[in-house]
Amino acid sequence: MTEATMTLDGPLGKDELDLIHRYWKAANFLSVGQIYLLDNPLLRQPLTRDHIKPRLLGHWGTTPGLNFIYAHLNRVIRARDANVIYICGPGHGGPGMVANTYLEGSYSEIYPDVAQDADGLAKLVRQFSFPGGIPSHASADTPGSIHEGGELGYALVHAYGAAFDNPSLVVACVIGDGEAETGPLAASWHSNKFLSPVHDGAVLPILHLNGYKIANPTVLGRMSDAELEQLFSGFGYEPFFVEGSDPEPMHQAMAATLDTAFGRIAAIQAEARAAGHAHARPRWPMIILRSPKGWTGPKEVDGKKVEGFWRAHQVPIANVRDNAGHLALLDAWLRSYEPDTLFDEKGRLMPELAALAPSGNRRMGANPHANGGLLKRELKLPDFHDYAVAVPSPGATTAEATRVMGSFLRDVMAMSAETRNFRIMGPDETASNRLDAVFETTDRVWMEGIESYDDHLSQDGRVMEVLSEHLCQGWLEGYLLTGRHGFFSCYEAFIHIIDSMFNQHAKWLKVSRDLAWRRPIASLNYLLTSHVWRQDHNGFSHQDPGFVDLVANKKADIVRIYLPPDANTLLWTTDHVLRTYDRINVIVAGKQPAPQWLTMDEAVLHCEAGIGIWTFAGNEDDHGEPDVVMACAGDVPTLETLAAVDILRKALPQLKVRVVNVVDLMTLQAKEQHPHGLTEREFESLFTRDKPVIFAYHGYPYLIHRLTYRRTNHQRLHVRGFVEEGTTTTPFDMTVMNGLDRYHLAMSAIERVPGLAVSAAAVMQKLRDKLIEHHRYVRAHGEDMPEIRDWVWPGRG
Template sequence: MADVSDTQLGLFDRYWRAANYVSVGQIYLMDNPLLREPLAAEHVKPRLLGHWGTTPGLNFVYVHLNRVIKERDTDVLYICGPGHGGPAMVANTYLEGSYSEIYPEITQDEAGLRKLFRQFSFPGGIPSHVAPETPGSIHEGGELGYALVHAFGAAFDNPDLIVACVVGDGEAETGPLAAAWHSNKFLNPKVDGAVLPILHLNGYKIANPTLLARMADAELRDLFRGYGYEPLFVEGQDPVPMHRAMADTLDRAMDSIREIQLQARAEDWSGERPRWPMIVLRSPKGWTGPKEVDGKKVEDFWRSHQVPVSNARGDAAHRQILEDWLRSYRPQELFDGDGRLLPELASLAPDGDKRMGALPHANGGVLKKDLVLPDWKSLAVDVHRPGETIAETTRFMGAYLGEVISLNAEARNFRLMGPDETASNRLDAVFEVTDRVWMETIEPYDVHLAREGRVMEILSEHLCQGWLEGYLLTGRHGLFSCYEAFIHIVDSMVNQHAKWLKVTAELPWRKPIASLNYLLTSHVWRQDHNGFSHQDPGFADFVANKKAHIVRLYFPPDANTLLWVTDHCLRTWNRINVITAGKQPQPQWLTADEAERHCKAGAGIWEWACTCPADQEPDVVMACCGDVPTLETLAAVDLLRRELPGLRIRVVNVVDLMTLQSHKTHPHGLTDEEFNALFTKAKPVIFAYHGYPYLIHRLTYKRTNHDNFHVHGFQEEGTTTTPFDMAVMNEIDRFHLAMAAVRRLKDLGADGNRVIDTCEHSLEEHSRYIREHGEDMPQIRDWNWPPATEAKAGN
């Protein structure tokens, strides 16, 4: 443990005062930044936005971490969990100089302070949260609940990194944060970095006490020891003993982390899960701010949460309270005549990339290295004719991911996340080359559990998502596999990540990170065994709302298209790629070369399934997007060409959903000419889509032929039933699709009526059969695309 002198502690206190002063100035001031003259109304912002309550505690932690970094020459990533800590993180990165290096117009003098203050929560300025614009951050401050899981994601495969994660006591009440404490069961001290959680108990949320802050120390100690941590307490209100306590406690924590890692990295390590340290910091909410305003308690109470002095511009008494508050930090002892931080204080900050605002891990694109990827065609399905081969599509993706893991084993920069579903989703080929990470007890009969591995499984979609986000944001790569219906659990996390990517794309200093990749399987059309609760394809609708340059939605209809799409997604950056593909046995349609051409185009005519040449105008377009919709569409086409041999049918398959949008709206969108070449300008289009039908209408509503689009998709009808009955219940089955085509072709007359009668009779027969036999009819189960000679004869 380092010996910190009283003189050093005095300097830390002054630095802390400087950070507090700069934080308050950001919330309130637009001029007179160093109080060179009495505070006047025009010096105060007309709209006061920001959050003071958590800020002094965050500043307190930051200055003490600076000492640790300098004395131990270590890399520390600061993750600010409290949702509104923007003033603190901006203030500290400004004081250490990293802010001005990124934003040179914010100079380290009085003029720079004025700009810094004015821009905060001001039109044309910066947000009040710890946002992408904030140097040193990988975590948007508005994401309550995700700080700790992001911290662990950053620490995986970063053996020399310590992630200091401040968890606010309001945030600690959320479900994702409560689960995130278990991340220590997946952190391997031999190959990973360390996470130092700092639970900041300042007592209050927006307008209520917090649960953990009202718990006694003994109960908290039991709670966190039960989670597997060794809690260290720092408590008080007097800054002098608090600085001493924090310095001593941080040293104890850092010594403990170093000892754990040294033992784990020795040759005789037993592999036992260590008890990692954590810090419980109790300090007053709004520490060092006004005690009372208008006779009401403010410091150490929820009234300090946001803006403690609410009318400093319009009320002279409030303005005096603000001025007294600012002057209590004695800025003349902190800044020189030019407004620069005094040299003895500036020297407390680390140098260069060791500064937390300049740490490369907080700008993960700087560290990102491209994956070494296999030749996906070497793993492709051998397709001799469309539909002849039956295979589990995602099993081929599992073989591909196994190759990815092997090729990047030395780099240790790829992980596969999933909520206990890797094998269920047919990705278990990865277990031929790696295992699941598991730091708890491993029994002799356990399968594919190991201290080291590339697969991370836990029954918490929140943790899988958060781990992967933290991993990507610090420069690595990965993929999240999940049941389609339950990916909605992380909607808000995806939303925040999309916003992060949107903003970072506009910041030249933020380097691109690897894309957030999803495989959604066990999907709506083959969740017939689990029933209605597991049947929801709506994640695509949610993702489609995000910025066009960020989101991609892929629906590969077979294994070879899935392989191409997976390979493509792992090569991209700053994207959210959602791949939806089934895991059940299904026909394989395209050769590897055909799949490559089709996927590069995003949508195309399947000429082998058409009854007229591609350059000839069809009577009807049968379009499909998704594996089961593709199967049912082709079955409908087979029925129609047998029943109506003169009907000119075009089959269009869409693998990249965003091609349906205009190229003016989405980078993958088709031009109007390209779109019309596929879907025609005036012919009926029967479109079978994997998800909710309105999304197709929304994407195509400006197209010339939109009025002729008749979309079949999930109608929120489901139960435990047969696979084909699920399609029938939602009218995406071959019979409903065939009838839809016939009904839009007015000149078929008696032939059309005959086809409708045939389809309706088949639906009645289907209903009777499944209720008697409990499975689909043989002619449904065994249907396949006929050989070319039969297809030609049918025409």
């Protein structure tokens, strides 16, 4: 419906129209008050500079549109008893989200000191963007929010994640037109191809076009309606337009359009649920709302256009404390909302307006889906011991660790089939990552056409594959934040695509863990595989282990990094992370056939400690100290370390070697820095106080130094890892290029044991010769030398 065709006719009677308009005015009034006011929230005293905050922070431009949508969604919820949450893509419109949850009462229930009276209003406006108060964005502190929106681009993908397996839920998702220019948001429109009208809820995208971002027009805001209709019809939506600036016809148009949209959603779901499947991919409704930026605010300031222009984006009137004209302009703006007609003498919202909000959990600020821990059910897990790989002796068995993990996840899928509270996400790599056993239980979800020759596609599937790491991450975040469980597998090098999304989720968890009313949610679990050391055909572009460096930057109580060296340790780790909550767990494990080192019983003991001495590999005296400690973290570093130890033990049998394997990387930090960290005494008992330590690490060496820089023996710690050397080559050649191979490790040990470099000069020469021989062999034959390919741990049965 366009402005030219609007009339005063519509679903709202005169009284209801007046009430909803006044409710909107109340939300706008409180929003402006939060940005500007330090006190005098109801203007019952003449407004002075002392009532104005010394620093003006916040965003006005998008806020009146957000308030408009919120008021109209309240009406639909009450009329239909609808189950709706509100995702605010322009999260910087936080004043509006706080104002609306305050008006509906949910804010004061969670924060009783911000009561629904004059004193509470004073606290409400003062706290916004004020030291000791609340942020300017719709953060975890904001009731009803599962999406901060401080970083733009993720609103719609979070909305779909929330809707999956939530058949009664409608997720109203407001997308700002600046946000709509981002890459993740552009891909998110395709999420409708994965939404089942039988098993899932619905997402109602509301594209809010107000024409400008911080200082420029927006791309979509300048497109014509005809182009927008073609664009979103092409994405598979049925777009409805609501446009204008005159409040009365806009209220009627929005009410009518929401009635139509909710009717369409109900009809789509009813038809599919009656049939048990969708006959074709539905064309879900969406709304394109055009309204002025800074709607109902000052038209001009100092002779310059504000409403309907980028100057309305943040603080439209900037110099209020020191410019009498600006103060008068703010006073007139605030009083234009007629606060005395909105709040009674005690500062409470007028009863006839308060009655417009839904009640109880139907209020969007109190909906339990926006506090997913309230709805979280424990994930049923099989006994991981049942999937154990038999290891009669170290190295005696070869297995693909992630394939074994896939069998475990298959049965997690089976056990959650009824509750539908577990999904696996991945960018088209579930089978590539050897997790394809899950397809014995479920399929990939797919709402497009399915051909007879397609592989494991169905409308009922719970494996989600799309070639967008952004969508996988965002879907999983929305799924977890609304009370479910999940797993994200990805090629190690390309998990960097979602670095920033990881950052935002980690920040959300940090804040929410300090809010008693936010209940714990299931952890976000990553499997990083197809890793840096086995990219035989992909090459340098696929070789980057640096995601864990980013993860290690975060608060210690949020992140965990695991590097299981074989299948049994991977099984324990997988079971463990699926039982945790309010964490981000990163598992790095290879998918290629590799030696298996520990029995299941040994793996359990080792993983519960997170780090330990592998006595089978070393040859130190029971009551003495070693000459050198060979440490390792990661599957390939473990293999190369044991091969290096084999060389040292054969060539220098008098050398006392200790092997330390690290599964939980954060054990290396001090106990004071991380809850999994070793005490200083524990660290010294493993790594000694003064012996050289040769540490073979999966990733960039600097991280190990960073984690251990305060340790007593740090100056004798020599780390070998990925040093940004790579290409398409053999597995062993990759380790040689980066100095992580057995020969370099053995030479490092010899060089650092006092006095050994001279006495073992002949051994050093043989190791250097082996490196030359390797270099020639792989370039002549295209594969590793037989002694490398066929090497086995000498103690195998």
